[in-house]
Amino acid sequence: MDLNEYRDIFISEAQEHLQQLNEGTLRLEKDHRDLEAVHSLFRASHTLKGMAATMGFDGITELTHQMESVLDAIRSESLPVTRPLIDLLFACIDQLGNQIGQVAGGSQVPEIPADLIVRLKRGMESSQEPGEAAAEPVPAPGAAPGKSLEEAWSQGKRVFRLALEVEKSCTFRGVRAVMALRNLEKVAEILKTEPGVSRLEAGSFDFRFDVWVASQEGPEELRRACMKVMEIADCGVEALEASPAPAPAGGPGPASREPVTPEDEIMPAPPAMGTPAAAPAKEEAAELLDEGTSSPGAAPAKQSVRVHVDRLDAMMNLVGELVTQKIRLGQIGKSSNLKELKDSLSQLERVVDELQDEVMSVRMVPVDHIFNRFPRMVRDLARDLGKEVELRMEGKEIECDRTLLEEVSEPLVHLLRNALDHGIESPAERRAQGKPAAGLLRLMASREKNQVLIEIRDDGRGIDSEKVRQSALAKGYLSQTEASMFGEADAVRFILMPGFSTAEKVTSLSGRGVGLDVVKTKVESFGGGLKIESRKGQGTAFHLRLPLTLAIIQALMVRVGGEIYAVPVANTVEAVEYGPADLRVMQNQEVVLLREQVLPVLRLGALLETPGGQGPLPGTFTVLVAETADRRVGLMVDEVIGQQEIAIKNLGGLLKGVRGFGGVTVLGDGRIALILDIPSLI
Amino acid sequence: MDLTPQPAPPAGELKLVVFKLLAEEFAASIHQVREVIRLPGLTRMPRTPAYVVGLMNLRGKVFPVIDLKRRFRMEARASDGRTRVMVVEVGEQAMGLVVDDVVEVLRTSRDHFEPPPAMIAENTGLYLKGVVKLGERLLLLLDLNRLFSAEELAEIARAGAEGKP
Known part of the structure; x- marks a missing residue:
């Protein structure tokens, strides 16, 4: 598979996931207990990981994998959300953005800075601190301070690790966990729990927890003690051997555990990379993600296709030409007496107008x-x-x-x-x-x-x-x-x-x-x-x-020295007619009075070097009042012909550098009019 | 006409559009010439060098028209019934080139091609690929790609900026 073909799709999808990561982290920053946000973050980084792995972007894969571990730990509440952690997440997101940017730029994707990975891993370690706190003698309900594993071993006791699971539907997890611990106390000595007892009591764990015990009893007895409790779904018992390097120093933290959520729960299909066959899968994925981000009022996913912006631009250009031809045909139609032509023309006009609206609406995106x-x-x-x-x-x-x-x-x-x-x-x-x-x-x-x-x-x-x-x-x-x-x-x-x-x-x-x-x-x-x-x-x-759009604007059509120019309405304030006697000179500058205010005026004919533009003005003239960043100025034109919608065409590469023009438009009769760009013209 | 860039014709063949500036015969590779039309109505483009004679609308596409004689600082001559515009594509840019006449499209052997002789007028020398000798006829083969160098484009932009008072 030629991956380059899919690169663009990867980039655009990755950007979306990046956005979700940013939004999710912001939400988490506002409310450290926003588990919804954590879920959405997890999903986004998981999807991104899958996509990156498919494309062979190892850096992104590695980083998102580490992020996932951290997020998983947050999700299972074994890692508290802190400001430094939020900052770390943001740093990761920035790094991902950087990486994706490099992919977009077509350059070699750089290595992920090692320190970020290290910080993530350290972030995980710090996650075990609460675990370690719990690893200290367990203040189990009513129990005397327990002993460390080494102690237990040194006393010749057998040590077990119990992996307990409550039913996923269980409402009173904390209660069930405490009851299981009580039962265990009768047959064993509890050494520690993961997560810690206080968390177990609060029920703030997902449906699994681990208990280390020292006991004279065999595994079957321990298991039975636990399973007596309602809604305990499972209890795995593992006998631990004493080892020179006390193995469970940190305890099996979440880092060493596989993410609990099975992959297929999050991703319905391998990352859809836009092959036609994969499209429905993508649709599904998008829907799932929509649910996940659950921004209030998020619209339900609609059927859609991705279209390259260039194609939209090309369509817009064609529609612009169509509009021009429509106006031209309309003029021909007016001067003829053919009723059928006129009928057909009004139909055409309607269709073209609708088409223009449609194409413009396709180009519209929410702010x-x-x-x-x-x-x-x-x-x-x-x-x-x-x-x-x-x-x-x-x-x-x-x-x-x-x-x-x-x-x-x-x-x-x-x-x-x-x-x-x-x-x-x-x-x-x-x-x-x-x-x-x-x-x-x-x-x-x-x-x-x-x-x-x-x-x-x-x-x-x-x-x-x-x-x-x-x-x-x-x-x-x-x-x-x-x-x-x-x-x-x-x-x-x-x-x-x-x-x-x-x-x-x-x-x-x-x-x-x-x-x-x-x-x-x-x-x-x-x-x-x-x-x-x-x-x-x-x-x-x-x-x-x-x-609303760049492609079609309202413009004043003006005549200057026998030539016609288009002036965007947005550039002008008003147009005022004057007679030759109104033009005065103050400090070498031609001015007119506009509502008793002095308005400096420039001769557009001179600015544009029109034939005869330098000479005296004919009888009356019109002043277009234009406002730019630093001044208000009047532009003298011979006449304003009217206001109309024009389709903007860009000037090609050769003339792009010429200042003063925002492009050209083709008039109804096929002639070309330059569109003035007032700020760069004067 | 086919516009896709093609490698120089192998087996020593050249396919050329022959045109006239004043009495002199020039040629351009046919691969760069999209079509030949009569001089259309033009819209003057202010703030550009004199050789940019205006803008042309060809079936809804707008592009600049260059007077080649002015470009090469040759003597001016009013347009007449034989005046033509060659629509060419140079790089990404389409443009029209005003010439005094388009004579023919011809195929000829590469053997007739020679690098530019030293005595060719220096005005056109830079844009010359070489000459094609066909018996008594001498065609000056232009390299249209060099017609507008980066410096040239900058000059056009500068001319625009200088128009600013």
């Missing part, structure tokens, strides 16, 4: 696609910064074009980091201000007409306009007089300026001058927008506005 990694990221950052944060996410089910979503992922990361680093205060500072120690960070997605809105809101200190003012003054962005009239709105405008940063210390997070302006430019580059709202002491909110 959870990128949101789901944020809880982990926020947790790690908060820890690094010594802050307490609760991340609350809403609207995870809102859908957005996949490509677009991936584009917006980085800006979102940046904004979240920003909120953690600059927005939310340290717990002490928060308490001093009468706020709860843990900051609240909210990430909310919602849909509004043809746009997706994403809001990131923190309840931190807000933007300190005074600090911004000082910094702006110091850096020479502001004159003294301007500084005296500086308000909160101005502060918001300034922090969006390129290279402007008020961060006092350079942390690994932000403050390197790569700031919010980059985020804003990025969001604008795909036709979105960024707005900031801030109240000192109460918090900051970032509002991102995104188009």
